[in-house]
Amino acid sequence: MSIDYVAFRRELEAFARKSCPAEIRAVVAAGQKITKREYKAWQMILAAKGWGAPSWPREAGGTGWDIKQRLIFEEVMAENDCPPLYHHGLGHIGPVIIRFGTPEQKARFLPRILDGSDWWCQGYSEPGSGSDLASLSTSARLDGDEWVINGQKTWTSHAHEASMIYMLVRTSKEAKKQDGISLILVPMDSPGITVRPIRTIDGWHHLNEVFFDEVRVRADNLIGEVGKGWTCAKFLLERExxxxxxxxxxxxxxxxxxxxxxxxxxxxxxxxxxxxxxxxxxxxxxxxxxxxxxxxxxxxxxxxxxxxxxxxxxxxxxxxxxxxxxxxxxxxxxxxxxxxxxxxxxxxxxxxxxxxxxxxxxxxxxxxxxxxxxxxxxxxxxxxxxxxx
Ligand SMILES: Cc1cc2nc3c(=O)[nH]c(=O)nc-3n(C[C@H](O)[C@H](O)[C@H](O)COP(=O)(O)OP(=O)(O)OC[C@H]3O[C@@H](n4cnc5c(N)ncnc54)[C@H](O)[C@@H]3O)c2cc1C
Structure with missing residues (x-):
């Protein structure tokens, strides 16, 4: 069945005008910082409508829209001063879980991204490992059915308000440097995590240092194969x-x-x-x-x-x-x-x-x-x- 793109655009326009609260649109229109409050409120509204993840496949809870529909969605939302979608969950780790996660991981993490329950941050960069990311040294060792994490991440956007962090850790020092890296999902309220703010030149606080001191996380929070996190990281970076x-x-x-x-x-x-x-x-x-x-x-x-x-x-x-x-x-x-x-x-x-x-x-x-x-x-x-x- 062919899609009526003109009608689709009209439907989106009507929805954006009616459903995106005026106070949120005022923040966006004025070019002010969009905070968790605005992002989250808008995500919940979109999710309730079934439009929470425009670029996810339908079986993962997405819209299943074609490429033209997604571009129309972005255009219409921008034209109507609606906030952009929060990228760390929907754009970054969500697609990685869809591609590399087990059915159990998909069931556990994806719905909470969709409805805004979880707010994610990204733990890639470390002091001394930014452009040369594969040199990272934050480690994870397996102890029974838990990973134990030690090290430091830095420049971590929104870590102070996130409930989850997806992070790259070194699970083997023997393998060549990209091969010893794994991708792990960690609740931010785990004992042993300390978050310290970094204030930027514009006066804003969204960056942080995050310290991990014997942080324990379920073994099945590791995505994909142990030591093959670099494949997930590259998949994610391309999308980022x-x-x-x-x-x-x-x-x-x-x-x-x-x-x-x-x-x-x-x-x-x-x-x-x-x-x-x-x-x-x-x-x-x-x-x-x-x-x-x-x-x-x-x-x-x-x-x-x-x-x-x-x-x-x-x-x-x-x-x-x-x-x-x-x-x-x-x-x-x-x-x-x-x-x-x-x-x-x-x-x-x-x-x-x-x-x-x-x-x-x-x-x-x-x-x-x-x-x-x-x-x-x-x-x-x-x-x-x-x-x-
Ligand atoms: C606002 C902001 C938000 C961020 N949010 C996050 C986040 O949420 N999570 C996270 O993990 N990280 C985050 N980062 C970190 C960001 O990814 C790194 O800052 C970036 O990858 C650069 O790494 P670095 O700071 O270590 O600089 P370096 O890699 O040390 O680079 C220093 C300088 O050397 C140059 N350089 C380095 N290598 C080369 C090369 N091979 N050829 C030519 N020039 C080179 C760089 O261009 C740069 O000018 C954020 C950074 C900023 C500024």
Missing amino acids: RLPPANVARLELVRRQVARLVEDAGKAAAGRRDFSGLHHKLLMCEADVKGARVMMAQATDDLIHQRPLGVQPSAIKMTCADVAQRLTSIALDAVGPEAANRFLAETDDGSADVPAATWIQNYMFTRSRTIAGGTSEVQRNVVANELLGA
């Missing part, structure tokens, strides 16, 4: 670098910046010329459109299990670059007052003034060329693939 929601989110930010430039132009009433900013915005718009096309192609390749080649790295770099350029344009539109207002606003904890929001966004997006694999490393991947190393 294909952030559909981020492309949609770029579109949202582009529209917010366009409004800001427009308003700034009107406020300046001819005293300043904003045409240069409009031109820069158009260039960003072209890159967002390019990223969308790449994203559509890559998603299709994923579905048909074709190799993804350079696409994840190329999309990741483009999104990081455009996000930084857009927030620079926004700061130019806000003007030199921004820095003073940011300092004043963050002191008393309120950050709802547009200037403060944009300078926070500007500062935060500096990290986009580092998080999830640096742009230098992505360029290496692209060069190796296209030119051969």
